[in-house]
Amino acid sequence: MDPARLRQRLVSASLAGRYELFLGIGGGLAVLGLILFISSISGAGADRAWGLFHVNWIYFTGLAGGSIALAAAYKIANARWSGLVLRFAEASVAFFPISLLGLVVIFTLGYSHIYGPMAAQLPTMQPAKIVWLSRWVMFIRLLIALGALYYVGWRFVRADLVPDAFAARETVTGARRARFLRLTAGYDGSEGSIELNDHRIRQGSATYAVLFAAVFTLLAFDGVMALQPHWYSNLFGGWFFMACFLGGHMLLALLLIHNGRHLGIVDLISPKQRHDLGKLCFGFTVFWMYLLWAQFIVIWYGNMPEETGFIYSRLWGPWVPIARLVFLGMFVVPFMGLLGVAPKKTKVTLGFFAAVSLVALWLQSYILVLPSITTLPGPAFGVFELGPTLLFTGLYLLSYAWFGRTFPMVSPRLAEITLRRELGHHEVDVFDHEDADRDYVHDADL
Numbered sequence: 001m002d003p004a005r006l007r008q009r010l011v012s013a014s015l016a017g018r019y020e021l022f023l024g025i026g027g028g029l030a031v032l033g034l035i036l037f038i039s040s041i042s043g044a045g046a047d048r049a050w051g052l053f054h055v056n057w058i059y060f061t062g063l064a065g066g067s068i069a070l071a072a073a074y075k076i077a078n079a080r081w082s083g084l085v086l087r088f089a090e091a092s093v094a095f096f097p098i099s100l101l102g103l104v105v106i107f108t109l110g111y112s113h114i115y116g117p118m119a120a121q122l123p124t125m126q127p128a129k130i131v132w133l134s135r136w137v138m139f140i141r142l143l144i145a146l147g148a149l150y151y152v153g154w155r156f157v158r159a160d161l162v163p164d165a166f167a168a169r170e171t172v173t174g175a176r177r178a179r180f181l182r183l184t185a186g187y188d189g190s191e192g193s194i195e196l197n198d199h200r201i202r203q204g205s206a207t208y209a210v211l212f213a214a215v216f217t218l219l220a221f222d223g224v225m226a227l228q229p230h231w232y233s234n235l236f237g238g239w240f241f242m243a244c245f246l247g248g249h250m251l252l253a254l255l256l257i258h259n260g261r262h263l264g265i266v267d268l269i270s271p272k273q274r275h276d277l278g279k280l281c282f283g284f285t286v287f288w289m290y291l292l293w294a295q296f297i298v299i300w301y302g303n304m305p306e307e308t309g310f311i312y313s314r315l316w317g318p319w320v321p322i323a324r325l326v327f328l329g330m331f332v333v334p335f336m337g338l339l340g341v342a343p344k345k346t347k348v349t350l351g352f353f354a355a356v357s358l359v360a361l362w363l364q365s366y367i368l369v370l371p372s373i374t375t376l377p378g379p380a381f382g383v384f385e386l387g388p389t390l391l392f393t394g395l396y397l398l399s400y401a402w403f404g405r406t407f408p409m410v411s412p413r414l415a416e417i418t419l420r421r422e423l424g425h426h427e428v429d430v431f432d433h434e435d436a437d438r439d440y441v442h443d444a445d446l
């Protein structure tokens with residue numbers, strides 16, 4: 001392996017992303033979705049459109065927050081296998097401003113359509129609960145909490161970008177070069193600046209991980225549980241943010257497949273790396289089911305109407321087909337599909353099961369929110385629901401494309417650690433029983 005040639009290849013790959021597909025599809029979906037959404041909220045379908053606006057805000061906020069939590073956890077655990085693909089998860093930080101804007105829209109234009117049923121029940125509650133669930137107290141609480149989380153998340157990702165922007169600053173020109181120079185101000189590549197920046201990364205990752213758990217617990221309580229204010233579950237917040245964490249892993253599995261080809265490093269993302277990610281996808285799928293069962297069994301055997309009503313309304317009657325799809329897509333299909341070694345290593349199967357899980361996670365957000373606020377007797381999906389779904393999907397793709405066209409999408413320093421680690425496996429005669437010599441990157445690939 002020639003270190004200089006490898007470093008040059010990685011630097012070139014980090015700047016190669018144009019994401020024309022994301023821009024084209026994302027722009028088209030966002031414009032079409034906005035048109036459909038505006039026409040829906042100005043007519044008889046306003047309640048249905050705003051309900052799906054909230055569902056999609058919860059879903060995509062969870063994906064973005066969970067993706068950065070994934071990156072933070074890998075930093076804390078010093079996960080050396082992830083050096084080539086970690087930036088693919090960090091790029092979701094670009095959705096944070098859109099998430100904050102969505103929160104403002106929900107509590108201004110959409111409040112009566114989303115929280116109207118909850119607000120009608122407030123006079124029957126205890127004084128402290130009336131204050132806690134009041135409109136502007138809830139809004140300020142969420143705005144401060146999410147704003148603080150997003151600030152810490154951006155600082156963490158920014159610190160991780162600095163050495164890579166420094167390595168690529170001479171390669172870029174124009175506005176991008178000016179941005180890289182601003183980003184790397186005060187960083188000169190010396191031992192002292194490297195140590196200081198590494199400290200910022202470690203500090204930012206640890207802070208974000210703790211804040212993520214606390215803030216997304218609050219988001220679960222205010223964004224979902226408050227819609228049916230007489231129901232409560234202490235475990236709901238933990239189950240919710242772990243579902244977002246699982247979603248971040250499944251999204252990374254899809255992005256790993258797309259970005260590897262798009263950036264020209266598909267030969268460097270080895271079956272071993274996909275296997276490691278697949279094991280995490282499988283493990284957190286099981287953990288999601290464990291938390292769901294732990295929450296369900298206590299509430300169900302408690303047999304108190306204020307606790308069981310939330311679950312009963314979703315597991316019996318017209319909503320049960322959605323609940324079954326969530327169970328199948330979030331647990332049964334990924335569990336059975338990723339149980340073996342080969343499906344985790346193969347791009348097609350790993351991508352398929354990740355896609356199934358992400359669709360089921362969207363259905364989970366749908367069934368958590370809609371039965372609490374809709375006036376319809378059961379689930380419905382038409383043009384009123386399509387608008388906000390297309391809008392948020394398009395905005396997520398556009399924000400991701402902006403990040404990919406602006407910042408390095410591969411970290412050469414982290415990628416080299418991963419590749420050196422894999423090359424070192426060829427020097428031993430005994431491999432783990434799940435891996436073979438062909439599953440690692442070879443020197444010829446470089």
